Amino acid sequence: xxxxxxPVHPEATDAPEVLRWVVPVGxxxxxxxxxxxxxxxxxxxxxxxxxxxxxVEPAAVLLRxxxxxxxxxxxxxxxxxxxxALARPQDWRPPADASGDDVLxxxxxxxxxxxxxDFVDGHGGVIEVLDVADDQVTIxxxxxCSGCPASGVTVQSRFEAALRRLYPQLRGVVAxxxxxxxxPRLIQLLPTRx
Amino acid sequence: xxxxxxxxxVTLDSGHCAVPGQELRGLDEQLPTLALVxxxxxxxxxxxxxxxxxxxxxxxxxxxxxxxxxGRVAVHDRELTLEDLPGTYSLAAISPDExxxxxVLDLDHPTLATPDALVVTLDATTxxxxxxxxxxxxxxxxxxCVVLTFTDELTRRxxxxxxxxxxRAVGVPVLTVTSGRRQELGPLRDRLVDWSTWATPALxxxxxxxxxxxxIESVLSSSGYVLPQIDRRTRRVDAVLLHxxxxxxxxxxxxxxxxxxxxxxxxxxxxxxxNLFGFLSTQxxxxxxxxxxxxxxxxxxxxxxxxxxxxxxxxxxxFVLISIMEASGYMSRAAFLMDRVMAKAGLxxxxxxxxxxxxxxxxxxxxxxxxxxSMRDRISTMMGAPLMTCSARLPVYVLxxxxxxxxxxxxxxxxxxxxxxxxxxxxxxxxxxxxAWVFSRIGRRSGPLLPFYMEMPPYRMPSARSVxxxxxxxxxxxxxxxxxxxxxxxxxLWVLLNVPVHSxxxxxxxxxxxxxxxxxxxxxxxxxxAAAVGRFVEPVFEPLGFDWRINVGILASLSAREVFVATMGxxxxxxxxxxxxxxxxxxxxxxxxxxxxxxxxxxxxxxLLVFFLYALQCAxxxxxxxxxxxxxxxxxxxxxxxxxxxxxMAFLTGLVVGALT
Numbered sequence: 001x002x003x004x005x006x007p008v009h010p011e012a013t014d015a016p017e018v019l020r021w022v023v024p025v026g027x028x029x030x031x032x033x034x035x036x037x038x039x040x041x042x043x044x045x046x047x048x049x050x051x052x053x054x055x056v057e058p059a060a061v062l063l064r065x066x067x068x069x070x071x072x073x074x075x076x077x078x079x080x081x082x083x084x085a086l087a088r089p090q091d092w093r094p095p096a097d098a099s100g101d102d103v104l105x106x107x108x109x110x111x112x113x114x115x116x117x118d119f120v121d122g123h124g125g126v127i128e129v130l131d132v133a134d135d136q137v138t139i140x141x142x143x144x145c146s147g148c149p150a151s152g153v154t155v156q157s158r159f160e161a162a163l164r165r166l167y168p169q170l171r172g173v174v175a176x177x178x179x180x181x182x183x184p185r186l187i188q189l190l191p192t193r194x
Numbered sequence: 195x196x197x198x199x200x201x202x203x204v205t206l207d208s209g210h211c212a213v214p215g216q217e218l219r220g221l222d223e224q225l226p227t228l229a230l231v232x233x234x235x236x237x238x239x240x241x242x243x244x245x246x247x248x249x250x251x252x253x254x255x256x257x258x259x260x261x262x263x264x265g266r267v268a269v270h271d272r273e274l275t276l277e278d279l280p281g282t283y284s285l286a287a288i289s290p291d292e293x294x295x296x297x298v299l300d301l302d303h304p305t306l307a308t309p310d311a312l313v314v315t316l317d318a319t320t321x322x323x324x325x326x327x328x329x330x331x332x333x334x335x336x337x338x339c340v341v342l343t344f345t346d347e348l349t350r351r352x353x354x355x356x357x358x359x360x361x362r363a364v365g366v367p368v369l370t371v372t373s374g375r376r377q378e379l380g381p382l383r384d385r386l387v388d389w390s391t392w393a394t395p396a397l398x399x400x401x402x403x404x405x406x407x408x409x410i411e412s413v414l415s416s417s418g419y420v421l422p423q424i425d426r427r428t429r430r431v432d433a434v435l436l437h438x439x440x441x442x443x444x445x446x447x448x449x450x451x452x453x454x455x456x457x458x459x460x461x462x463x464x465x466x467x468x469n470l471f472g473f474l475s476t477q478x479x480x481x482x483x484x485x486x487x488x489x490x491x492x493x494x495x496x497x498x499x500x501x502x503x504x505x506x507x508x509x510x511x512x513f514v515l516i517s518i519m520e521a522s523g524y525m526s527r528a529a530f531l532m533d534r535v536m537a538k539a540g541l542x543x544x545x546x547x548x549x550x551x552x553x554x555x556x557x558x559x560x561x562x563x564x565x566x567x568s569m570r571d572r573i574s575t576m577m578g579a580p581l582m583t584c585s586a587r588l589p590v591y592v593l594x595x596x597x598x599x600x601x602x603x604x605x606x607x608x609x610x611x612x613x614x615x616x617x618x619x620x621x622x623x624x625x626x627x628x629x630a631w632v633f634s635r636i637g638r639r640s641g642p643l644l645p646f647y648m649e650m651p652p653y654r655m656p657s658a659r660s661v662x663x664x665x666x667x668x669x670x671x672x673x674x675x676x677x678x679x680x681x682x683x684x685x686x687l688w689v690l691l692n693v694p695v696h697s698x699x700x701x702x703x704x705x706x707x708x709x710x711x712x713x714x715x716x717x718x719x720x721x722x723x724a725a726a727v728g729r730f731v732e733p734v735f736e737p738l739g740f741d742w743r744i745n746v747g748i749l750a751s752l753s754a755r756e757v758f759v760a761t762m763g764x765x766x767x768x769x770x771x772x773x774x775x776x777x778x779x780x781x782x783x784x785x786x787x788x789x790x791x792x793x794x795x796x797x798x799x800x801x802l803l804v805f806f807l808y809a810l811q812c813a814x815x816x817x818x819x820x821x822x823x824x825x826x827x828x829x830x831x832x833x834x835x836x837x838x839x840x841x842x843m844a845f846l847t848g849l850v851v852g853a854l855t
Contacts, residue, residue: 009409010365075398076400
């Protein structure tokens with residue numbers, strides 16, 4: 001028996017022609033538009049079944065169906081090609097300008113764009129990614145978060161847990177409180193010089 | 195036990211609150227139809243009952259005997275039809291129930307209409323297994339809404355799932371409904387009427403097995419699914435109950451208590467019912483002037499039907515216990531324990547459930563064989579099931595055992611009546627197994643051997659409501675049987691026993707004192723049409739020591755065993771109207787070499803008991819065998835072989851007991 005297939009499933013996106021194929025975390029080790037994809041996928045691009053751009057996320061690959069094609073018809077062959085391609089991660093080439101911290105940065109942004117971000121928004125808070133380096137994220141807590149006694153819990157139990165699911169090798173999250181957030185908002189709008 | 199294993203079973207067709215006679219008429223064809231799909235034990239039927247408010251109608255799927263449940267859901271001013279499909283683990287059908295689901299969902303099926311949309315119930319605690327079926331259902335392309343059940347149990351057992359992520363992953367609406375929280379039904383109802391707007395997956399899940407596995411893996415991992423721990427309570431209890439030694443001991447203790455409860459709790463109520471019918475009968479005889487009408491009402495209807503209705507308490511209790519065993523999860527353990535024993539009979543553990551249900555009545559037992567995937571096992575089990583001591587044999591046994599030994603006789607510290615009863619149950623069960631073994635041998639080469647799967651559900655507290663529904667269904671079924679078959683047979687019998695009508699002159703000429711009520715009745719019965727029939731078949735039963743009166747009883751009991759009691763009651767009432775049981779005891783043989791001796795000698799009684807143990811005297815069972823096996827072949831075989839075995843065993847028993855006494 002051959003090796004088990006790489007687990008994948010498609011999810012709808014706002015654009016009907018784009019499906020977000022959820023793939024195992026860390027399957028590819030890079031994010032962005034790959035500069036080369038393995039042959040099975042490449043063939044589908046050549047045949048017009050798929051169209052550029054292909055976007056790799058920390059736990060998904062966004063594929064766009066070619067003009068005049070439908071996911072219902074082409075889905076099964078795309079699924080097979082994607083699984084074959086995912087079985088050969090070494091045949092994928094990251095974007096030319098890729099850097100080592102891109103995956104963690106993308107993961108952190110994805111978390112903030114998702115339910116954790118919604119939760120923070122809903123409580124009047126703001127979380128910003130300040131820096132990503134050596135598997136560690138530095139964020140800034142602003143809005144209602146600064147000074148909030150629960151912010152530590154939010155960062156730990158929600159942000160860090162969600163981020164770790166997308167980026168298991170995460171070393172830690174460093175949270176800074178926004179220094180200016182206690183000042184009146186009006187003043188914030190003015191350019192300040194230090 | 196690790197991962198719980200696939201395919202489970204439904205024993206009694208319980209839980210549904212539908213009137214079987216009420217056919218699928220009156221359902222508006224114009225209404226949109228939604229169907230509930232889900233594995234057994236996924237809370238599907240509970241949800242169905244909650245949504246349709248217990249006003250379901252039943253019928254059969256064309257060509258097969260799988261019961262079809264259809265109800266109506268009203269939401270504000272809109273209505274829709276909801277159908278509860280049989281529980282299934284897969285659309286790749288291996289049992290008849292699963293075949294029905296596959297056919298209903300098949301858009302190209304020639305006769306079955308496909309529903310407009312599907313509601314799939316998924317047990318959140320066994321999600322991995324259930325997703326396989328969801329993938330198949332989604333592949334049909336019909337609009338689908340998922341209802342996650344038992345999420346409360348998932349949480350309690352330290353499992354978890356992100357419902358929003360799960361909904362994104364499967365691409366269709368997902369709602370959670372926990373039993374006992376009726377407020378969750380509101381959003382579900384609203385969602386149901388909007389079936390035409392349900393999101394459909396952009397791309398249906400794959401169908402190729404390896405790809406399905408990959409899809410399930412991916413969906414579960416992106417929904418953050420954490421497998422629930424095996425319930426600690428369940429694990430601890432199972433350590434004892436599934437233990438080869440302790441578990442078996444507990445099982446036999448449970449069975450012993452089971453029968454003790456049935457006999458001890460029910461007997462006082464049975465006594466009250468008998469007194470009530472006795473009182474009614476006396477009232478009728480005292481107040482109805484017309485002799486024939488009074489006899490018809492008192493002996494025929496009240497005596498015949500009342501004698502049978504008196505067993506309602508036993509039947510109700512039997513079903514209370516069976517449905518508690520089932521709902522609590524013990525039934526599957528019992529089946530698991532019995533798997534090895536059943537294997538000796540060439541059957542699998544699930545066949546045990548069918549046989550156990552047959553203790554109540556062979557009909558639910560035979561219907562429970564539907565959960566057996568192999569047709570060979572089904573037939574073997576069906577051939578054995580009618581030999582289990584069903585509740586219809588109870589009245590007969592009670593009557594005959596009462597004549598055989600007195601209540602004060604003892605074997606050691608235990609009443610002799612109880613010992614004989616228990617022996618009858620044991621012999622019935624052993625015979626059922628032996629018969630199943632023979633038939634599974636015969637059919638060995640036909641059909642592949644299928645793996646034995648059984649689900650060990652966590653122990654759950656049985657809900658009073660579902661137990662009540664099961665008992666109510668059973669009692670109503672029994673009363674319907676009493677109302678139809680038994681009433682009709684008793685009436686026909688009464689007529690046969692009382693025609694032709696003899697004039698006083700004829701009777702006087704025959705030397706009968708026309709003023710002695712008992713003598714008149716005795717003369718009438720002796721010269722009745724029934725007597726003629728009974729005498730006609732006398733050569734068949736003579737070797738067993740049965741006279742024409744017993745023959746009439748046996749012939750009448752071909753419709754239903756209980757009728758024997760009613761018939762004997764009518765016969766004896768002619769001799770001793772006040773105490774029919776006493777009358778039976780003192781009946782004497784009228785002619786032949788044994789003339790003048792007591793009719794019911796121990797040898798005859800023992801032969802009769804054994805005859806009833808084996809003979810297939812039940813029109814309903816024959817009907818169900820015909821429906822479930824699909825032809826008259828198997829009921830004919832069953833009737834034939836059981837009659838031969840019954841006659842032979844009765845003959846041998848009569849010889850042995852006759853020699854001993």
